[in-house]
Amino acid sequence: MINWKIRFKNPVFIGQLLLSFIIPILGYFGITAQDITTWASLFSLLIDAFSNPYVVLLVIISVWNAVNDPTTRGIQDSNLARQYEFLKK
Template sequence: MINWKIRFKNPVFLAQLFLAFLAPILGYFGLTAQDLTTWGSFFDLLVGAFSNPYVLLLIVVSVWNALNDPTTRGIKDSHQAKRYQWPK
């Protein structure tokens, strides 16, 4: 089990999750964040990404890497991390 409450209090985790979603999309289409100058271009990029199974696979793998704790088996937090009240 993942301690979602604590993970979402951690700004580093939030940034990692955001980049795990956005970086594969930008990388596949050969763009940088500076290329997204309008909301229309951003939403067109998302539509293109979600209609491409390869990009979706890249996003899933990237999010898996953001969620995975390599010190535990599977996707879960350690017993110590489950007891956290605030990110350390």
């Protein structure tokens, strides 16, 4: 079990999760964020990305790496982390 409530309070986790979606897509298509200058180009890029099974696999692997806690077995938080109500200082 993952303590999603606490993870989404952490701006580092949110940034890591967003980048895990964006970076594989930009890397596969060989573009930078500066190349996306209109909403139409963004939506076109997303449609192209999610129409490509290889890019979808890259995004899934990247998200897995962002979510997975390597200090525990499987995808779960430690017992201590599951009990957190607030971010640890």
